[in-house]
Amino acid sequence: MATSTLRKKSPNSRQVVFTRFMFIVAFFTIWMLGIGVRLVHLQVTQHEWLTARAAIQREDHFKTKLLRGTIFDRDGRMLASSVRAQTLYADATEIDDTEKTAKFLAKVLKMDGAALGKQLAEAKATKKRFIPLVKKIDLDVAQKINKSLETAGLKKGDLPNYDGLHWTEDQVRKYPYETLGAQVIGFSNAEDTGMGGIEQSMDELLHGAVIKKIQERDRIGRVYDETIEVREKPADVVLTIGTNFQFIADEALMNGVKAASAKAGMAVVLSVKTGEILAMSNYPTYDPNSFKTATPESLTNHTIQSTYSPGSTFKLVTYSSALEKNLFRPDDMIDAGNGAIEIGKHRFTDSHHIGSVTYSQALAHSSNVCAIKTGQRVGKDDFWSMLQKMGFGSRTGVELPAETSGIVRSPDKWNGDSLASMSIGYEIGVTALQMATAFATIANDGVKIQPRIIKEIRKPDQQPVASDRPENVRVASVETARNMRTMLRQVVLTGTGRRAQLNGYTSAGKTGTAWKFDPKTKRVEASKYVSSFIGMAPADDPEIVIAVVIDEPQSGARDGGMVAAPVFKAIADQMLPILGVKPDAAPSKDTNVAAVNIPETAGSASDKAEDKKKSDGDGKAQVPARPKNIEPPKGAKEVKKEVKKATVTARKGVGNTVAYAGEKIRSKLETSGVT
Amino acid sequence: MKNETTTIQRRGQAKSQLPTLGRFKVYSLIFVCLLVVVSGFFFAARQHFSSMDYSMRNSKLRKQLEDLESEKRRLLVAREVSLSPAEIKKASRKIGVDPAAVPQLASVNKDAKAAAPQLASARSTGDAQPSYVVRTSYVTSTAGPAAVGTTKPVTVNVVKKAKPSSASPISHSAE
Numbered sequence: 001m002a003t004s005t006l007r008k009k010s011p012n013s014r015q016v017v018f019t020r021f022m023f024i025v026a027f028f029t030i031w032m033l034g035i036g037v038r039l040v041h042l043q044v045t046q047h048e049w050l051t052a053r054a055a056i057q058r059e060d061h062f063k064t065k066l067l068r069g070t071i072f073d074r075d076g077r078m079l080a081s082s083v084r085a086q087t088l089y090a091d092a093t094e095i096d097d098t099e100k101t102a103k104f105l106a107k108v109l110k111m112d113g114a115a116l117g118k119q120l121a122e123a124k125a126t127k128k129r130f131i132p133l134v135k136k137i138d139l140d141v142a143q144k145i146n147k148s149l150e151t152a153g154l155k156k157g158d159l160p161n162y163d164g165l166h167w168t169e170d171q172v173r174k175y176p177y178e179t180l181g182a183q184v185i186g187f188s189n190a191e192d193t194g195m196g197g198i199e200q201s202m203d204e205l206l207h208g209a210v211i212k213k214i215q216e217r218d219r220i221g222r223v224y225d226e227t228i229e230v231r232e233k234p235a236d237v238v239l240t241i242g243t244n245f246q247f248i249a250d251e252a253l254m255n256g257v258k259a260a261s262a263k264a265g266m267a268v269v270l271s272v273k274t275g276e277i278l279a280m281s282n283y284p285t286y287d288p289n290s291f292k293t294a295t296p297e298s299l300t301n302h303t304i305q306s307t308y309s310p311g312s313t314f315k316l317v318t319y320s321s322a323l324e325k326n327l328f329r330p331d332d333m334i335d336a337g338n339g340a341i342e343i344g345k346h347r348f349t350d351s352h353h354i355g356s357v358t359y360s361q362a363l364a365h366s367s368n369v370c371a372i373k374t375g376q377r378v379g380k381d382d383f384w385s386m387l388q389k390m391g392f393g394s395r396t397g398v399e400l401p402a403e404t405s406g407i408v409r410s411p412d413k414w415n416g417d418s419l420a421s422m423s424i425g426y427e428i429g430v431t432a433l434q435m436a437t438a439f440a441t442i443a444n445d446g447v448k449i450q451p452r453i454i455k456e457i458r459k460p461d462q463q464p465v466a467s468d469r470p471e472n473v474r475v476a477s478v479e480t481a482r483n484m485r486t487m488l489r490q491v492v493l494t495g496t497g498r499r500a501q502l503n504g505y506t507s508a509g510k511t512g513t514a515w516k517f518d519p520k521t522k523r524v525e526a527s528k529y530v531s532s533f534i535g536m537a538p539a540d541d542p543e544i545v546i547a548v549v550i551d552e553p554q555s556g557a558r559d560g561g562m563v564a565a566p567v568f569k570a571i572a573d574q575m576l577p578i579l580g581v582k583p584d585a586a587p588s589k590d591t592n593v594a595a596v597n598i599p600e601t602a603g604s605a606s607d608k609a610e611d612k613k614k615s616d617g618d619g620k621a622q623v624p625a626r627p628k629n630i631e632p633p634k635g636a637k638e639v640k641k642e643v644k645k646a647t648v649t650a651r652k653g654v655g656n657t658v659a660y661a662g663e664k665i666r667s668k669l670e671t672s673g674v675t
Numbered sequence: 676m677k678n679e680t681t682t683i684q685r686r687g688q689a690k691s692q693l694p695t696l697g698r699f700k701v702y703s704l705i706f707v708c709l710l711v712v713v714s715g716f717f718f719a720a721r722q723h724f725s726s727m728d729y730s731m732r733n734s735k736l737r738k739q740l741e742d743l744e745s746e747k748r749r750l751l752v753a754r755e756v757s758l759s760p761a762e763i764k765k766a767s768r769k770i771g772v773d774p775a776a777v778p779q780l781a782s783v784n785k786d787a788k789a790a791a792p793q794l795a796s797a798r799s800t801g802d803a804q805p806s807y808v809v810r811t812s813y814v815t816s817t818a819g820p821a822a823v824g825t826t827k828p829v830t831v832n833v834v835k836k837a838k839p840s841s842a843s844p845i846s847h848s849a850e
Contacts, residue, residue, distance in 0.1 A: 018683060067748070078755040084745035139745065176755035215734075224730035226737065247760045 060215045064169045066208030068192055069234035071185060071199070074242045074276075074455055078176055079185050080199065080288075082192070082208070085172040086142045088134040088165060092123035095164035105165075108148045109134055133165075135190070136172040157221015171208070175288040181246045183301035184239070184280045184400070184453065187288035195291075196299060198237060198453070201401045205235040205457060233460040240276035240455045245269060248574045249279035253548070256567035257283045260531075260553035266302045268436045269571060270545045272536065275440070275449035275469075277398070278544065278575070280433075304396075304403040307429030308530045308549060311514030311560070312366045312496075314425030316438060316534075319363060319371070319487060321378045321386035323480040328374070330360045330487050336369045344417035348372055348424065360487045364495025366511065368424045375423030383419060384411050389475040390438040391448065392430055399454045399467070406430045425514055426524070432532075436547035439509070439534045442484045443542035446476035489539045499565035500535050503573050504583035508542075509535020511560035516552065528552050533564035537572045538584045546571050 042050065071080040088109075095101050098120035106113030111133070123131050134145070149160040158166060173188045186197025194203035209231040216225035249267050257265040269279040282302050286294035300306065322328055339353040350367050362370035375383060387393065393408030407429030409418070414427075421427040433451060441448040454467040476484075488508035491497040496511040512532040515524040532549040536542035548564040548571075556562065576583075756762060767773070 014681065014683065018681075077758070078751060081748065081752050081755075083749045083752055084741075139742075139749070174752045174756075176752055177759045178761050180760070218727075218731075222731050223734040223738075224727050226734055243759075251760075 058216050058218070060217060062169070062213040062215065063210050064213060065171060065192060065210050066231065066233055067171055068173065068188065068208045069202075069206035070236045071206070072236060072238045073246075074238065074240055074278075075244075076238075077243045079181070079239065079243070080173060080175050082171045082173050083138075085136045085138060085170045086167045087132055087136060087170040088142075088145065088160075089168055090120060090123070090131045090133055091129045091164050091166060092120055092131060093127055093129055093164075095120060095124065098124055101164065104149075105133065108145065136170050138172070142167065155220065157217065173288075177243060178287045178289060179285045180243060180250060181241055181280065182285050182288050183282045183299070183303075184241060185288060187291045197301065197400060198239065201399055202237050202454070202457075205459075206237065208234050235460070236458040238455045238458065238464070240271075240453050241279055244578060245279040245575055246281070249281040249571050250283070250285070252567050252570035252574075253281045253283050255570070256548070256563065257550060259555075259566075260550055260558070260563045261555040262550045262563070263552035263554075264297070264302065265548070265550045265567075266306075266432050267549070267567065267571065268303050268432050268547045269575065270436045270440050270451055270547075272440050272443040272449070272542045272545055275451050276455070277433075277451055277453045279571075280453070301400060301402075303432040303547075304398060304400055305431070307404060307406050307431055308532075308551070309426055309514040309517055309524075310428065310430050310435055310532065311425040311512035311530065312368075312371075313435055313510045313512035313532055313534050313560075314428065314430070315363060315366070315371045315423070316442065316484065316488075316510060317387055317390060317392075318375045318378065318383070318423045319359070320390075320442065320476055320480060320484050321383050322374045323483050324386065324476050325378060325382060327377050328359050330483050331358050333357065334359055334362050334370045334373065336362065336367050339367075339369060341369045341372055341420075343372065343376075343420040344415065346417045346420070348420060360490040361494075363487045363510070364490040364493075366491075366496050371423045372420045375419055380411050380414065380419050383422070386475075387422075389448070389473075390441055391434055392428065392438070396431075396433055396437055396451050398433060398451050403433075404431060406434055425512060429517075432547045432549050435532070435534050436545050439536060439547070440545040441475050442481045442488070443536040443545055444472075444481070445478045446474055446481040447472045448475045485536070485539060485542075488536070492535065492539075496559070496561040497533060497535065497565050499561055500533060500568045500572075502537055502569060502576070502585075504585060504587040505537050505572065505576050505581070506539035506585045507535050507537040507568075507572060508539040509533055509565075509568065511565060513559040529558045531558055531560040531563040533560045533568045535565075535568050535572070537576060538581065540584065543579060543581050544572065544575060 067084070068082040070078060070082070073079055090101075090105075092098070099117050102117030102120050103113050105111065106116055116133075119131060122128075137145075146160045149162040149165060151162050154161055154163065156163070160167070171192060173192070175182075175185065175187070182197075184197050186194055186199035188194050188199050192208065194200040194206060199206065211231050212229040214227040215223045217223050249269055253265045253267045256262075265281075265283045267279065267281040268277065270276070271278055280301070280303050282298070282300070284295070284298045286298040291299070328334070333356055335356045336350060336354050339350040341348050348368050350365075350369050352365070354361065354365050354367055357365070357367070357370075359370070359374075378386075387408065393406055395403045395405045409427070414422075418427050437448065437451050440451075449472050450469065452467055452469070456464045456466045458464045485508050488510055489506070491510050492500045492507050497509050500507050500509050510533070512530075512534070514530050514532075515526055516528040516530055517523075518525050518528075530549060530551055531553050532547070534545065534547040536545045546568050548567045550560075550563045550567070553563045
């Protein structure tokens with residue numbers, strides 16, 4: 001009986017154990033099932049949402065701009081370059097106390113606290129996440145700001161260590177040479193877009209592409225993975241201008257404008273053989289590093305964007321077209337008559353009577369009468385043809401923005417006296433670069449060259465690409481060009497351009513003094529001048545052409561020979577040795593030329609009533625100053641008397657000319673043993 | 676009565692019938708497998724964290740490279756600023772040197788240096804001004820009427836009729 005009881009008990013206890021065991025198993029099974037279901041829910045059903053959220057938490061998306069391309073000069077000097085900068089911004093959603101933050105920031109960054117506080121409060125209300133505080137500052141300044149904004153005890157993944165403030169990458173454009181060639185280089189604005197000059201015309205090449213950067217960060221903000229979108233880097237541009245040449249031109253122009261108390265000035269230096277622009281100056285100028293202080297006047301590149309009446313410098317076209325037609329030779333005679341000529345309703349006059357002279361002398365003395373007579377012989381069609389061939393009325397094609405084609409009317413719109421006016425440089429608007437190109441054509445034996453300012457373009461990981469050089473065009477024969485150069489040489493030797501004589505080099509050129517055209521009244525203003533000199537050096541085989549234009553000279557003599565020619569001399573004297581040009585003349589003993597002032601007429605009046613004989617010099621012979629340490633020679637008192645007697649004005653007639661006066665002085669000096 | 680046994684009981688009987696050595700083998704096999712799995716986990720974790728560490732170092736180095744390139748660019752710009760004529764003028768004024776007497780630019784053109792001595796000898800007598808090669812400013816003494824009456828020796832430029840090659844005091848004899 002006991003055994004059966006025992007037997008009944010052991011199966012029961014085992015059963016119990018088994019049952020309990022199964023309960024535990026069931027519990028764990030259900031538990032695991034629950035976890036499994038949850039896992040499936042999270043990893044399958046909510047997979048996409050969770051993946052996206054994880055990505056948001058660990059990834060930071062940035063957009064940065066590649067640094068803008070650099071602009072170099074012909075010698076590899078950096079004219080414009082971008083450097084990394086930083087912009088400090090506030091994320092209003094991360095700032096708890098906007099007022100406190102604003103006060104602190106105002107103290108550190110020296111800003112208006114009240115305005116900043118208001119701005120941050122508004123941004124927080126509208127949940128703005130980007131409020132720029134300080135833009136485009138250098139990295140060392142950024143480091144100083146970081147130190148000032150350091151908050152003790154705060155753990156933040158990025159700098160500055162201050163709640164709600166962050167740095168974003170930016171870039172700032174630097175112009176190391178400041179005002180040098182500012183109008184040529186241009187500047188870039190806050191969005192790193194080129195404005196003006198090469199910055200604008202080559203903006204597509206220089207512009208840095210925006211690249212996307214994805215950074216993966218850990219919990220405390222350390223970057224452990226980065227993905228950068230690959231984009232093409234911007235190109236660099238190499239210009240034909242040289243900083244040394246540009247400096248020489250800028251300084252000479254500035255001094256010339258100041259000496260004449262002029263309103264403005266411009267100068268272009270062109271290489272004759274290659275068409276490269278070695279310098280392009282404008283005064284007044286500005287500093288692109290702080291272009292906000294610039295005036296619209298100083299921002300403009302007047303050498304290509306402004307037109308002016310060329311005056312007597314345009315006689316190059318008149319005489320070239322006549323030479324091309326074999327109408328004369330430089331030594332042939334031409335009669336200037338009584339120094340006046342009537343064409344249509346207008347009377348054109350010379351500043352002083354020269355009588356019958358050679359064509360060379362006619363150009364040297366800038367006789368309007370002779371030029372008009374020559375123009376009449378050339379005829380309308382041939383004159384127009386030469387004018388067009390030399391590039392007037394069309395853009396030169398230089399790689400700069402906003403170039404004007406000038407103001408040139410087609411022959412069907414000419415009046416009866418238009419040919420006469422244009423023969424002496426009126427009724428036409430030209431740019432300084434167009435005039436320089438025309439003179440360069442004559443300097444280059446009649447072959448017109450394309451002026452250019454870009455030497456090459458350097459793309460990353462590629463060979464530098466030279467700028468396209470279009471084929472040169474023959475405009476005039478070699479003989480025409482040489483004869484013209486001979487005539488231009490006389491202008492400098494004996495004519496109105498004596499102040500363009502160089503030290504050790506020969507030069508040739510033409511002065512120009514024109515009354516300014518007022519677009520409001522549509523008439524020329526006799527009180528305002530544009531004085532110019534365009535020349536080449538050396539005279540026989542020119543290397544450079546320099547065009548100098550001075551706008552509204554006020555003080556002293558105002559003709560091109562007195563105002564612009566010295567600027568030409570200052571530029572050429574310094575530039576030719578740097579270019580390695582061998583001197584082709586003996587150095588002058590004295591560079592201080594107190595020449596007999598042969599004034600250049602400003603041109604004809606607009607009508608008979610305004611036909612005043614305007615000349616900027618009074619034609620008086622300059623009395624030489626006797627050095628103090630030289631004893632007066634015998635007969636010096638007599639000489640002085642003669643000089644006083646020989647003083648002439650341009651308004652006296654033939655027989656009492658400057659030449660006659662000079663001849664008398666010379667003979668007296670010789671006989672008294674002074675010379 | 677039949678001897679009825681449950682499955683558990685039968686398994687228990689079977690178990691008790693296994694030799695001790697076999698049991699040891701089974702347990703050791705399980706242990707080795709567990710060891711391999713755990714080691715694998717440790718190895719994977721180590722790989723993961725070292726890759727994270729290398730990635731972070733890589734990022735830091737890349738950042739450092741970018742910073743150094745920025746610094747290099749900044750220094751190049753600073754170098755150009757220091758070579759600019761405006762800075763040279765300022766520096767020359769600071770040390771008391773007349774800016775007009777200072778060569779305008781550190782020219783990269785070697786020919787200029789070779790040319791300068793040759794031309795520097797061609798000075799006009801009595802001319803106190805420095806060589807025209809290094810002259811940077813417009814020579815105000817040639818401004819015409821203002822020059823009259825000064826003590827500088829000047830010459831009357833006599834105009835002769837009709838002969839361009841006539842001897843003029845300032846004309847170049849090469850003509």
